[in-house]
Amino acid sequence: xxxxxxxxxxxxxxxxxxxxxxxxxxxxxxxxxxxxxxxxxxxxxxxxxxxxxxxxxxxxxxxxxxxxxxxxxxxxxxxxxxxxxxxxxxxxxxxxxxxxxxxxxxxxxxxxxxxxxxxxxxxxxxxxxxxxxxxxxxxxxxxxxxxxxxxxxxxxxxxxxxxxxxxxxxxxxxxxxxxxxxxxxxxxxxxxxxxxxxxxxxxxxxxxxxxxxxxxxxxxxxxxxxxxxxxxxxxxxxxxxxxxxxxxxxxxxxxxxxxxxxxxxxxxxxxxxxxxxxxxxxxxxxxxxxxxxxxxxxxxxxxxxxxxxxxxxxxxxxxxxxxxxxxxxxxxxxxxxxxxxxxxxxxxxxxxxxxxxxxxxxxxxxxxxxxxxxxxxxxxxxxxxxxxxxxxxxxxxxxxxxxxxxxxxxxxxxxxxxxxxxxxxxxxxxxxxxxxxxxxxxxxxxxxxxxxxxxxxxxxxxxxxxxxxxxxxxxxxxxxxxxxxxxxxxxxxxxxxxxxxxxxxxxxxxxxxxxxxxxxxxxxxxxxxxxxxxxxxxxxxxxxxxxxxxxxxxxxxxxxxxxxxxxxxxxxxxxxxxxxxxxxxxxxxxxxxxxxxxxxxxxxxxxxxxxxxxxxxxxxxxxxxxxxxxxxxxxxxxxxxxxxxxxxxxxxxxxxxxxxxxxxxxxxxxxxx
Amino acid sequence: xxxxxxxxxxxxxxxxxxxxxxxxxxxxxxxxxxxxxxxxxxxxxxxxxxxxxxxxxxxxxxxxxxxxxxxxxxxxxxxxxxxxxxxxxxxxxxxxxxxxxxxxxxxxxxxxxxxxxxxxxxxxxxxxxxxxxxxxxxxxxxxxxxxxxxxxxxxxxxxxxxxxxxxxxxxxxxxxxxxxxxxxxxxxxxxxxxxxxxxxxxxx
Numbered sequence: 012x013x014x015x016x017x018x019x020x021x022x023x024x025x026x027x028x029x030x031x032x033x034x035x036x037x038x039x040x041x042x043x044x045x046x047x048x049x050x051x052x053x054x055x056x057x058x059x060x061x062x063x064x065x066x067x068x069x070x071x072x073x074x075x076x077x078x079x080x081x082x083x084x085x086x087x088x089x090x091x092x093x094x095x096x097x098x099x100x101x102x103x104x105x106x107x108x109x110x111x112x113x114x115x116x117x118x119x120x121x122x123x124x125x126x127x128x129x130x131x132x133x134x135x136x137x138x139x140x141x142x143x144x145x146x147x148x149x150x151x152x153x154x155x156x157x158x159x160x161x162x163x164x165x166x167x168x169x170x171x172x173x174x175x176x177x178x179x180x181x182x183x184x185x186x187x188x189x190x191x192x193x194x195x196x197x198x199x200x201x202x203x204x205x206x207x208x209x210x211x212x213x214x215x216x217x218x219x220x221x222x223x224x225x226x227x228x229x230x231x232x233x234x235x236x237x238x239x240x241x242x243x244x245x246x247x248x249x250x251x252x253x254x255x256x257x258x259x260x261x262x263x264x265x266x267x268x269x270x271x272x273x274x275x276x277x278x279x280x281x282x283x284x285x286x287x288x289x290x291x292x293x294x295x296x297x298x299x300x301x302x303x304x305x306x307x308x309x310x311x312x313x314x315x316x317x318x319x320x321x322x323x324x325x326x327x328x329x330x331x332x333x334x335x336x337x338x339x340x341x342x343x344x345x346x347x348x349x350x351x352x353x354x355x356x357x358x359x360x361x362x363x364x365x366x367x368x369x370x371x372x373x374x375x376x377x378x379x380x381x382x383x384x385x386x387x388x389x390x391x392x393x394x395x396x397x398x399x400x401x402x403x404x405x406x407x408x409x410x411x412x413x414x415x416x417x418x419x420x421x422x423x424x425x426x427x428x429x430x431x432x433x434x435x436x437x438x439x440x441x442x443x444x445x446x447x448x449x450x451x452x453x454x455x456x457x458x459x460x461x462x463x464x465x466x467x468x469x470x471x472x473x474x475x476x477x478x479x480x481x482x483x484x485x486x487x488x489x490x491x492x493x494x495x496x497x498x499x500x501x502x503x504x505x506x507x508x509x510x511x512x513x514x515x516x517x518x519x520x521x522x523x524x525x526x527x528x529x530x531x532x533x534x535x536x537x538x539x540x541x542x543x544x545x546x547x548x549x550x551x552x553x554x555x556x557x558x559x560x561x562x563x564x565x566x567x568x569x570x571x572x573x574x575x576x577x578x579x580x581x582x583x584x585x586x587x588x589x590x591x592x593x594x595x596x597x598x599x600x601x602x603x604x605x606x607x608x609x610x611x612x613x614x615x616x617x618x619x620x621x622x623x624x625x626x627x628x629x630x631x632x633x634x635x636x637x638x639x640x641x642x643x644x645x646x647x648x649x650x651x652x653x654x655x656x657x658x659x660x661x662x663x664x665x666x667x668x669x670x671x672x673x674x675x676x677x678x679x680x681x682x683x684x
Numbered sequence: 685x686x687x688x689x690x691x692x693x694x695x696x697x698x699x700x701x702x703x704x705x706x707x708x709x710x711x712x713x714x715x716x717x718x719x720x721x722x723x724x725x726x727x728x729x730x731x732x733x734x735x736x737x738x739x740x741x742x743x744x745x746x747x748x749x750x751x752x753x754x755x756x757x758x759x760x761x762x763x764x765x766x767x768x769x770x771x772x773x774x775x776x777x778x779x780x781x782x783x784x785x786x787x788x789x790x791x792x793x794x795x796x797x798x799x800x801x802x803x804x805x806x807x808x809x810x811x812x813x814x815x816x817x818x819x820x821x822x823x824x825x826x827x828x829x830x831x832x833x834x835x836x837x838x839x840x841x842x843x844x845x846x847x848x849x850x851x852x853x854x855x856x857x858x859x860x861x862x863x864x865x866x867x868x869x870x871x872x873x874x875x876x877x878x879x880x881x882x883x884x885x886x887x888x
Contacts, residue, residue: 151785153749252711252878
């Protein structure tokens, strides 16, 4: 069989030689230590894509090269022409690091197939391909080889393969890098540190081999690898004097498969280095200070401060320190939780507490009771809840509470710091968390500790009751906002469960005050029953998806985004969440304004709203790729741009219109004759 | 953990440094490593000899296909002739160890210089112990370095941007060494100061 086929092949080849007078054009080529032949079907199927290739049979101990040859050597070259078919780029199976004396090269031990996709045209009767090959084969010495290979195959209804060749194609196709999206490791950082380039990968799988694509930037020598709680840090040697690059590409491999990480941008995550840690800590501190002014934190702290006006200096100081301790302890606990989850492979971000319906419901109940108490409906600070009271536990608890209600309010400076914390080693990440805490606690502690500041506070008096009643209103608003978050998490039932709980709590208070004997106990019982019923109702509701976004905004779909970018459209991604107040403000005041929507429409921008309310893992990954783990993030991909531009966390209209100013000016110029 | 890691790195680099004390390569923007080598005619060349002059250093192995590409086509000799004519110094170094591919004793080297029509400023520098090659971090033949009159490396890498072994590609290739020298002679900045040096490994 094989013999007969070979005869047929030989006769065909001879005929070809006669007919076309292509003396060199054969189906195989050979050089020193190398034989090259086609891996192609006997017949192509019309219009059906196939993978074909060149099979290099190499003598033992000799090797041929990968696309990046490494410290010496050269990748093979394929100069291809095809009639009757479309051919794609060469597919390179992932290589092996081979030490050659003092150098490391990237190539193959033994035989290898370089592959390419081929699609025969619908009406083609046959496919004719000619390949001018050049290769280098080395052991220690290197020998270049040249050859011209010709392939003529009929196009039939069905393709026909030699089984052995098809298996060879399949074997090497399995080693061709797959797209980045499928990779079990994702790049979270790439930075230059002197003569080293440091790549950080996220992924819980075993340490992969990582091969650089650009031999002019990075040497092929095996990088040093460190495992830093959940992330892998690879230290590559830069080619001495290599020009600074915008990005670098890599191929990661587990030894049987590989994935490509194309164009990992430098400076992806700030602070994968120790140098900028202090800057990040400073940013975190500043972010913490600004948190005090956020609508979710301010009322709680104001009440606390005014509650302390009429107490003595020593008492005040103790309260301040207890409050600070509460804040720091909570941040430390949150940081530890985040690190523990990260070590477990889960991707989490700041504000993740509010992605849990029970936490939101608990906060609703808490704020509701506080608001009612401020309004004077009942005395807060009784045994029921001692949170805003003046006992020690109270101040500590206020600190804890302040952190929890601050969670949705990512302010300026915080995004970068928290994003870095997600990829930094544990100690540095914890330092950032504690700096945030210190920032949040600082104004309150300062106010309590500084006599000049205290003197400026007005004397206690009846006005304090009025103020207290007034401050109930921001709390009522906070309750409404949290109810809305619950609605986003659970749909309409969220509203129902939340509001019923509110009524039940008021009813319990009313019972407690109305029934003389045992009224308080009845009140407790009613409120506990209401809470139990509400929380168990949540269990049934959780897991249902929130309502879909309507309008021009599309839901987050990486494939659709890629499509739009391929078509040369600009893409604007609004990473948002219902519990993120800053996000809602930006949405209402800027993004959803008719003028802005018109600007987007005029420029044919593909708008994406990536809703992170219920902790979508795909969006978590996309955020990590941008070096962030909190929202809001606004990513703008200009048409044709490979990398996104990140907009500030507090948007203004001019920032959006500014994105299109060049094209606007252009169109105006076109209008004028 | 960090400490032990640094320690192991330190020990590792110490081990590497034993065969070649000066591991520091010639890096663009930094001072060139000092060298002192005897050429095939018996004359000693040191870095100090070339202070105040532009200097090109080229690594050579007569049996390497990539060296053959540039010598067989006359490309390398043309460059040597052109730039030595402009007062630039050019040294061609053989770092092949005794018994390895490309090794030449002084008499053979003089013959090869003649048969190859070498136009460098001196017959081959014979770096048989590999000291100069290792000091420069010469990885391949032909690996090219340019040193300015202040003794700084201004270019390190391949001769051009086409790593084919086929001499036919030379006319279409972008010659980094010529571009860097031309720019330097007219006082312009060098566009490409570093590239991946293609070719055969130096046979230390």
